[in-house]
Amino acid sequence: AKLDGRATYRFFQLEMDDRMQARRRLELDMRQALARREFQLHYQPQLQLESDRIIGCEALIRWRHPDRGMVSPLDFIPLAEEIGLIVPIGEWVIRQACRDAVTWPAPMSVAVNVSPAQFKSDRLVETIISALASSGLPATRFEVEITEGVLLQESAKTLQTLHRLRELGVRVSMDDFGTGYSSLSYLRSFPFDKIKIDRSFVKDLSGKPDGDAIIRAIAGLGKSLGMTTIAEGVETAEQMQRIRAEGCTDVQGYLISKPVPAEDLPTFFASHPPQ
Numbered sequence: 001a002k003l004d005g006r007a008t009y010r011f012f013q014l015e016m017d018d019r020m021q022a023r024r025r026l027e028l029d030m031r032q033a034l035a036r037r038e039f040q041l042h043y044q045p046q047l048q049l050e051s052d053r054i055i056g057c058e059a060l061i062r063w064r065h066p067d068r069g070m071v072s073p074l075d076f077i078p079l080a081e082e083i084g085l086i087v088p089i090g091e092w093v094i095r096q097a098c099r100d101a102v103t104w105p106a107p108m109s110v111a112v113n114v115s116p117a118q119f120k121s122d123r124l125v126e127t128i129i130s131a132l133a134s135s136g137l138p139a140t141r142f143e144v145e146i147t148e149g150v151l152l153q154e155s156a157k158t159l160q161t162l163h164r165l166r167e168l169g170v171r172v173s174m175d176d177f178g179t180g181y182s183s184l185s186y187l188r189s190f191p192f193d194k195i196k197i198d199r200s201f202v203k204d205l206s207g208k209p210d211g212d213a214i215i216r217a218i219a220g221l222g223k224s225l226g227m228t229t230i231a232e233g234v235e236t237a238e239q240m241q242r243i244r245a246e247g248c249t250d251v252q253g254y255l256i257s258k259p260v261p262a263e264d265l266p267t268f269f270a271s272h273p274p275q
């Protein structure tokens with residue numbers, strides 16, 4: 001049947017209502033998820049190429065929804081950002097990550113993703129200080145990963161927060177490097193400890209002619225600025241070999257390990273002994 005304008009409008013209206021409802025449902029569920037202990041952290045190990053050692057893990061949140069099963073962070077983090085829930089959720093992530101990491105062999109570190117709304121909240125630095133103190137994890141074993149979104153409205157306050165973290169001994173990584181519009185200028189405004197090269201560039205290694213040019217350039221940039229460069233999303237031995245050849249210092253990806261629950265890490269660490 002042909003839809004006239006009014007029918008089309010009604011159709012979209014209904015669809016919108018559905019989506020609004022689904023969104024509201026997710027929002028309500030998410031508000032209770034913390035109290036119901038439905039969040040979990042998985043950890044993905046990072047390998048230092050030169051030493052062939054696991055130097056730390058990135059914490060990645062998982063939501064085990066009672067009806068929907070595992071919900072991807074890509075599906076709920078943006079909503080959590082929008083409605084401000086990211087602050088308490090992020091606080092839980094920081095505290096849990098510290099409690100877990102303090103049990104790992106020193107000097108392994110834990111990296112936590114901090115999203116823009118969380119970064120802007122006044123509590124971030126205090127939360128980190130308190131989580132470090134109550135877990136006993138040294139600040140030098142704690143790392144914060146931020147994306148360009150955090151620096152987008154680069155303000156005096158943003159830089160001040162970054163410097164406060166740095167003074168504590170916390171390390172700061174630039175996540176998804178190269179995917180935004182002004183990654184380079186951010187390197188100039190703040191001395192990151194680590195550049196995380198986005199997975200898309202690792203993919204290009206095998207797909208595109210000159211696919212290695214970007215990785216080589218970023219590795220060189222990191223070297224001259226005294227920053228660690230870690231390639232994300234490394235899935236094959238060939239990719240790892242080429243990344244090593246281009247001069248990146250570290251790798252992370254399914255080739256080393258998928259993100260795993262905290263309780264699986266001891267087994268993983270045991271099979272990847274420090275050399």
Ligand code: C2E
Pocket residue numbers: 044059060061072073074077090093113114115175176232233234235252253254255259
């Ligand atoms: P991200 O920070 O860029 O994290 C890397 C993502 O790539 C993770 O997806 C990880 O599981 C996936 N990955 C790692 N190695 C490979 C690989 O070899 N191949 C492929 N195809 N994928 C790989 P995940 O866990 O679904 O997280 C997605 C995004 O959600 C993260 O991207 C991050 O932006 C956000 N996120 C996750 N946990 C948190 C959190 O605790 N707080 C905040 N604010 N954001 C989080």
Ligand code: CA
Pocket residue numbers: 058113145175
């Ligand atoms: Ca990250």
Ligand code: CA
Pocket residue numbers: 175176196198232
């Ligand atoms: Ca990333």
Ligand code: CA
Pocket residue numbers: 176
């Ligand atoms: Ca990403």
